Amino acid sequence: MKGIVFSEFIEMVEDQFSPEVADEIIMAADLPSGGMYTAVGTYAHTEMLDLVAGLSKKTDIPAGDLVSAFGKYLFGRFSELYPGFFEGVNSSFEFLMQIEDHVHIEVRKLYPEAELPTFKTNLLDANTLEMIYQSRRPFADLAKGLILGCALHYGEEIIIEENDMSQQDRTYVQFTLKLQ
Ligand code: HEM
Known part of the structure; x- marks a missing residue:
């Protein structure tokens, strides 16, 4: 999975929960990447599943609901990042x-x-x-x-x-x- 998806996920967690929560779930997941994502890098999609599982545990919100909320947020970001797809x-x-x-x-x-x-x-x-x-x-x-x-x-x-x-x-x- 591309780093851009991870960066956007972490930004959403920082905004909608807190930067501390974002740090905690990154630490708790003990990720191969260490949670250092670059937009063009590629990382195991299982890192996303681990981050979501950690956030779910911390917030008591079901993982599926968190992923779906992230998708909604991500579309808003895609519309800012890739305006060309929306023309016409x-x-x-x-x-x-x-x-x-x-x-x-x-x-x-x-x-x-x-x-x-x-x-x-x-x-x-x-x-x-x-x-x-x-x-x-x-x-x-x-x-x-x-x-x-x-x-x-x-x-x-x-x-x-x-x-x-x-x-x-x-x-x-x-x-x-x-x-x-
Ligand atoms: C401007 C609109 C969109 C852009 C720029 C975009 C781009 C991307 C990118 C960059 C990825 C990550 C690929 C990777 O990590 O290796 C991705 C994955 C994905 N996209 Fe899109 N996408 C767009 C719209 C949509 C929409 C509207 C849907 C749903 C109907 C969708 C469904 C998905 C799903 C579910 C994945 C996760 C990979 C998987 O399920 O195997 N995308 N997309």
Whole structure:
């Protein structure tokens, strides 16, 4: 997983909890990287799982809720860092349908070693989009948060139903998005 994702996560923890909490979870996780992330570096995604587990333990908030909240925050940061992806895209469904064939393709050009999931999208009707997330990593909750962050960006409200098609390990999840 790219360092930019870790740096953003640590910044979110510093802002929404405190710099001390961020330091504590980094120390407690005893990470191979030592918690020193650079944007272009690549680190084991298990470090993210360890950091989230530590934050969950410290705050009593379920890990999935923390990852999803992070996804929502991360989308806001992506919109500041990569304004080009938003040009001429006027709704969240339009944006989400471009992740697989455009956004993540460009991401891979910027970061060749990025570990990306795949999404199959299917517009069922004007207000219903199905997105099937599949990855070797268990970040479906990140996807859910990113979807919610995308809706927020466009001033829309989306309700997400989900169906975990993996063995409850969050690697293969069908999302049905209902635009309100
Ligand atoms: C401007 C928009 C976006 C940018 C720039 C972007 C970029 C990235 C980057 C840099 C990574 C990290 C890859 C790595 O660490 O190796 C990533 C991973 C990921 N992205 Fe995106 N992304 C965007 C939008 C989205 C959206 C809207 C979704 C959800 C629908 C999404 C779903 C994911 C997920 C779930 C991962 C984690 C890796 C995995 O699950 O295997 N991304 N993306």
